[in-house]
Amino acid sequence: MVSVGDGVARWRRVADEIRSAITDGTIVEMLPPEVDLAQRFGVNRHTVRRAKAALADDGLLRAERGRGTFVNAVPKRLVYSVGTRTRFSENMLRQSLEPSGRLIRSEQVAADRDKAELLKTKIGAPLHRLEKLSVADGMPLSRSICYFSVERFPAIIESYAETGSITQALRMCGVHDYRRGETRLTAERASVRDIELLNCAADAIMLISSALDIDLDGKPIQAIRTKFLADRMELVFGGS
Structure with a gap:
């Protein structure tokens, strides 16, 4: 569950958690449904949606109509x-x-x-x-x-x-x-x-x-x- 004890916005914490999961291979190819992510992080779907939008702006995710949200190739550091x-x-x-x-x-x-x-x-x-x-x-x-x-x-x-x-x-x-x-x-x-x-x-x-x-x-x-x-x-x- 995502907490906000240090004042960091919930959506940002969710975005960080998703980014980490992609980096360590916990999430590959396709993002789980919003309802699953909301339950996983203890937030509402609007918060998940905002986190996904931020990661899409970074080029990490892409949404495909009717199919879902996919993970783009992670550039090698x-x-x-x-x-x-x-x-x-x-x-x-x-x-x-x-x-x-x-x-x-x-x-x-x-x-x-x-x-x-x-x-x-x-x-x-x-x-x-x-x-x-x-x-x-x-x-x-x-x-x-x-x-x-x-x-x-x-x-x-x-x-x-x-x-x-x-x-x-x-x-x-x-x-x-x-x-x-x-x-x-x-x-x-x-x-x-x-x-x-x-x-x-x-x-x-x-x-x-x-x-x-x-x-x-x-x-x-x-x-x-x-x-x-x-x-x-x-x-x-x-x-x-």
């Missing part, structure tokens, strides 16, 4: 390996996809307490804030906000705008290799900004990676927060 050397371009090239990056916005900001601690700088020190979109074969997969020390990387924005790659931009700034210091993973629903940039559904789930990259001497390079679309990406931890 792309694999994104998270390890000590996490690189978007390498992840995509291994899957025969053409990676690219787009600079959305950049600005200079003052380091708050958290960023100062991560980047080993003073509170109020100038930081580059770089917002970017990561794309593979023309499909947007994630959006990131990166922070760099202005003192250490004065030209990082121009370098990224020129190359479309953080790795290449860092090489231009004198850092030829770096590694992941830490990664923390959470999740939340898509924001208005996510929907706009990633062309995703209003109820899409985002996987959020908050990470710190360091150079080979252990000095912080960038603090980065990346939002991945859960239905397009699968994060795999471990390895190099």
Whole structure:
């Protein structure tokens, strides 16, 4: 039965349950009748109908007059390996996809307490804030906000705008290799900004990676927060 204890709409919870059932193979090919789904989730048929409409808008379901509601082929998620050397371009090239990056916005900001601690700088020190979109074969997969020390990387924005790659931009700034210091993973629903940039559904789930990259001497390079679309990406931890 679907509850609404945390304020999430019933239809959205039903849509999430149906999506999960399709993903794990519990529901295949054809959706059960609305009356069965209503009984299964403890809601009325109007709620089920709204959930089905949302999933149809996402391209997961299709209704055929006189036959019922069918499940469309579920696109295979792309694999994104998270390890000590996490690189978007390498992840995509291994899957025969053409990676690219787009600079959305950049600005200079003052380091708050958290960023100062991560980047080993003073509170109020100038930081580059770089917002970017990561794309593979023309499909947007994630959006990131990166922070760099202005003192250490004065030209990082121009370098990224020129190359479309953080790795290449860092090489231009004198850092030829770096590694992941830490990664923390959470999740939340898509924001208005996510929907706009990633062309995703209003109820899409985002996987959020908050990470710190360091150079080979252990000095912080960038603090980065990346939002991945859960239905397009699968994060795999471990390895190099």
